[in-house]
Amino acid sequence: MLAIVCPGQGAQKPGFLSPWRELPGVEQALSSLSEAAGADLLRHGTESDADTIRDTAVAQPLLVAAGIIAAAQLHGTDEACPADVIAGHSVGELTAAAVAGVFGDEDAMRLVAVRSRAMAQSAAAEPTSMAAVVGGTREDVLAAIERHGLHAANINSAAQVVAAGSVEAIAALGEDGPAKARVLPLQVAGAFHTPYMVGAREELAAFVPSLTATDPSVPLVSNAGGEVVTSGARYLDQIVTQVASPVDWEACMGTLRKRGVTAMLEVAPAGTLVGLAKRDLKGIATATLNTPDDLEAAGALVREHAGVTASTDQED
Structure with a gap:
């Protein structure tokens, strides 16, 4: 198939x-x-x-x-x-x-x-962006995204969720992300799917x-x-x-x-x-x-x- x-x-x-x-x-x-x-x-x-x-x-x-x-x-x-x-x-x-x-x-x-x-x-209405969160547990990842006032815009796989929201919040997630996960900023100019x-x-x-x-x-x-x-x-x-x-x-x-x-x-x-x-x-x-x-x-x-x-x- x-x-x-x-x-x-x-x-x-x-x-x-x-x-x-x-x-x-x-x-x-x-x-x-x-x-x-x-x-x-x-x-x-x-x-x-x-x-x-x-x-x-x-x-x-x-x-x-x-x-x-x-x-x-x-x-x-x-x-x-x-x-x-x-x-x-x-x-x-x-x-x-x-x-x-x-x-x-x-x-x-x-x-x-x-x-x-x-x-x-x-x-273009306001500065927003996205970041891929790779690794960690789904519970910890989603909790970190919510804690920073962000949205889970893309749930790509068991090991990757894309967060989206304000530029400042994306930066904060990078500094204070979920345990055992990497936060990778994406080169996009918008919080798509939010x-x-x-x-x-x-x-x-x-x-x-x-x-x-x-x-x-x-x-x-x-x-x-x-x-x-x-x-x-x-x-x-x-x-x-x-x-x-x-x-x-x-x-x-x-x-x-x-x-x-x-x-x-x-x-x-x-x-x-x-x-x-x-x-x-x-x-x-x-x-x-x-x-x-x-x-x-x-x-x-x-x-x-x-x-x-x-x-x-x-x-x-």
Whole structure:
């Protein structure tokens, strides 16, 4: 049973789209996606430096476009998604929804353009940031985050929680963190997936009625507690609330485990989610689709695992 997963903000790297532009039709596809997003993704994905593509309003459309382009090479634009289940981390949920056919690629880019600009504006309202807390016990980590007036924005795995809030509180957490844990500041300019993003949520809520969503072609695992979404309308509701609510990727992995997933393929720019799976979903096969050179191995994983029922019970 194959899961395709789509990474979130922070996975982007300078020039990571360059090798994809060599494939037939990709240049034209990126031009269309750029027009829909109102951003020069061709330039940002090949020439822009790390600081430029760190900007939320640039990074999010770039990530969604990259995932759409990479996934299309797996199954062709007129064929069904080969996954048995699909999921995305944060903005990666928009990529996952596009790949699963909830809406067309251009609508996905329109949606991510609104989402990214709204989140960037909310982030600019006051100085906020995020930090990864690695290690420690979950009880101690969450208690330390609460003690400093912060929010648990991302629950990424059993060993990693991302705290978000004011810059001062993030600094205080670094100096007075939970026992046996490291606090690693992240290079982001905003407390994403917290109440600081309420303004962005409202703007997204005003936009989504302009979209027509269809039910996903494969089950879509939501960041909201790992819920399996099979309704396009339900997906739109959740993508609105997601920007100001925690991303529970650990729960998503738990859902994949319960469904008997035997393999995970992460689309470009890949590595982060497969890395988490290697620790929390031990024993499954994994592959990353970062460049066209990875297509052969990715295709082999699809052929071996798509549609295959796990031979052992993988329940918690």
